[in-house]
Amino acid sequence: ATTIRDFSMVVAATRSGGIGKGGTIPWRLPKDMAYFKMITTKAFQPGSNQQNAVIMGRKTWESIPTKFRPLPARVNVVLTRQPDSLRPSLPAGVDVFGTLDAALAVLSVRTDIAHIFVIGGGQVYAEALAHQACANVFLTEIDQELDGCDTWFPALDKAQWVAADHAEVEQVAGERVQAGKVADKSMTFEFVLYRRRV
Numbered sequence: 001a002t003t004i005r006d007f008s009m010v011v012a013a014t015r016s017g018g019i020g021k022g023g024t025i026p027w028r029l030p031k032d033m034a035y036f037k038m039i040t041t042k043a044f045q046p047g048s049n050q051q052n053a054v055i056m057g058r059k060t061w062e063s064i065p066t067k068f069r070p071l072p073a074r075v076n077v078v079l080t081r082q083p084d085s086l087r088p089s090l091p092a093g094v095d096v097f098g099t100l101d102a103a104l105a106v107l108s109v110r111t112d113i114a115h116i117f118v119i120g121g122g123q124v125y126a127e128a129l130a131h132q133a134c135a136n137v138f139l140t141e142i143d144q145e146l147d148g149c150d151t152w153f154p155a156l157d158k159a160q161w162v163a164a165d166h167a168e169v170e171q172v173a174g175e176r177v178q179a180g181k182v183a184d185k186s187m188t189f190e191f192v193l194y195r196r197r198v
Ligand code: FOL
Pocket: 010, 011, 012, 025, 032, 033, 034, 036, 037, 060, 063, 064, 065, 068, 069, 071, 072, 119, 120, 139, 140
């Protein structure tokens, strides 16, 4: 039997779950992007020489500015139903899989990987959220609605997910995290960690 390790999700969404529009993110929030980078790079590895892995769908890969990808100091993994056609366009070291389960199975046995994050987009979040091994959702809850979103993060079933104490976020991050409302570029949001009830 294959053992799938617990993994986490990182996402920023509006109140109704909007995450994207026309292949991109319809806001620019530097404090949230710094949080994304910190969490995916550092969380769950107090002083190790391992790296975290980030799993993303093909459209999310294509949405990351070329100067920022592959995301540095993380093992980048891209999902596509046509691995053979995408592989030639990807930089060396970026892994490609045809399914989320195949990626999780291979990453789960890699001793050089500290923790696995799923970083979107809509299709991958929906599949990953249904996975029992998805233990944590690092959600940036944006306090407003944005018109025209065409990509969504599914609603979290509060019977299955509970918001952690702020102290727990800092504990897993190994860093201070701003508590309460964060103001950035005329928007406000909050860094919330949801954990799956076991
Ligand atoms: N989660 C959260 N909280 N916010 C997001 O914006 C977000 N975005 C994605 C997935 N989860 C998220 C997917 N989209 C980069 C760009 C797009 C993206 C994810 C990451 C990116 O370029 N990140 C760089 C830092 C860039 C910068 O400093 O401006 C990185 O190194 O992580």
